[in-house]
Amino acid sequence: MAKSTDICELAGRLMRRPTAPYHEQAVRSEVEQICAENRLRFERDAFGNILVSLQTAPAQKPFVxxxxxxxxxxxxxxxxxxxxxxxxxxxxxxxxxxxxxVPLRLMPGSIPARLGRKVGNQRNFEIHTNRHLEQRPRFAVWELEDFALRRGRIYARVCDDLGGVAAILAVLIRLKRERARVHVIGVISRAEEVGFHGALTVAASRKLPKHSLVVSLETSRELPPAKMGRGVIIRVGDRTSIFDAAGTRFLTEVAARQALHKSFQFQRALMYGGTCEATAYQEFGFQTAAVCVALGNYHNCGPGNRIAAEYVSIEDLGSMVDLLVAAAKAMPDYRHLTRKLPQRLQTMLAEARRKLSRDHDSLST
Ligand SMILES: [Zn+2]
Structure with a gap:
């Protein structure tokens, strides 16, 4: 079978699989299929999350x-x-x-249906179909295009967060092909939209080494100062938390180094549109950082209060993959890269003492 590190091909394979909280089975099978094709080691944990690992240098600090x-x-x-x-x-x-x-699609079976009236005070609704059903439907999604490429963008029902999942797989496939010496664990979790259930079960388990650097990958509502098309966003915080300063500095140093050599762009911003999984990992004691790409029509909320496909820039997604490939390979330099700043501050302190004490002498005479 042909293998591909092409982010668009991976994204297309995943995004053509409708998904909802607790109903991730179809897209999860596709993830497992992609791992198998690329000989990436993966396991499904007791809660149905997938952990994919590439440990060619297991002594390195784990990059999750x-x-x-x-x-x-x-x-x-x-x-x-x-x-x-x-x-x-x-x-x-x-x-x-x-x-x-509003048109809906009942799953499994892709049965055309429509949204009916609201029932009660909760978020309960009737769903109507005049089609014959072979089996009991389990979930429904908005009837939108699964996946399309237009004007340098991916349009899909689900960019959040299958764009992030595609990026993890692209990073692992590329590192594997390059025979890189790395220690990377991909955590592909379930039921984030209802309060990161999957991430909590992983964070509270003993599956991840405690000294890991955990990086959350998201698509996040485009908000100033971040801009779509200007590259991956190093997300310093979300609506709830700010993330680890050293972990964030590590990613920023790697990104700055990348930007010297090629047409790589990145941004650094606090993306306050939502709370991401990094908050869950951080609260469970992990060192965390986050990256995202700017997302249009967040959660399918389009102009004019109409349901619409989400979209992301293909180049942004590509720069997310480039950054994380480089960061995985730079992990042996972690201490060096994160200590550049404190060392510079020490040099400045010595200079400050010298200059200020001299001034003080001249003032007092
Ligand atoms: Zn979301």
Missing amino acids: LAAHLDHPGFEIIRSLAPGRWLARFLGGVPDIYFRKG
Whole structure:
């Protein structure tokens, strides 16, 4: 089977698999298939998360890359009548987007359906279909294009966070092909949109070494000062937390080095649009940092309060892969790169003492 490190091909394979919180099975199978094709070692943990590892230099500080498989969608609760189902929406989408008649897709089976009326005070809705169902539907997603490439962008129902998952796989495949000496663990988790359930189960387990640097990969709502098309964003914090200063500095030093040599762009910003998995890992005692790419139509919230495909820049996603490949390889330099600043400050302190004490002498005479 042909292998590809092409981020668009990987993204396309994943994004054509509809997903929702707790209903990630199809896209997870695709991830496992891609790992198998590329001879990457992976395991499914007791909660259904996937851990992919490439440990050609196991003595190195572990570099953990985390992204999630799910996306906001409907979970089917029960049948109300022939062709009518009660469903609960899981994930953050404002009420105004839930218009009656919006096209949906019931899964499995890709059955065309429509959004019906809201039921009660919670996020429960009726879903209607006039098609015959071979099997009981489990979940539903917005009926949108699965995946398309236009004007240098990926348009898809789910960029958040299958773009991040595709980037993890691209990083691991490239490092494997280059026979790089690295210690990388990809954590591809479930049910992030309902409160990072999958990431919490991994963070609280003993699966990850405690001295790992955990980096969350996300697509994140485009917010100033970050701009789509200007490269990967080193995310210094999210809506809830700011991340580890040394870990963030490490990524920034690697990015600055990359930017010297080729047409690599990066940005550094606090992306306050949402809370990402780095907050979960950080609260469980891990050193964390985060990267993301700017996302358009976040959670399918398009202009005019209409449901629309999300989009990201292909170049941004490519620069995310480039940065993380370089960072994985730079891990032996971690101490050197993160100590450049404190060493510079020590030199400045010596100079400060010299100059200020001289001034002080001249003032007092
Ligand atoms: Zn999200």
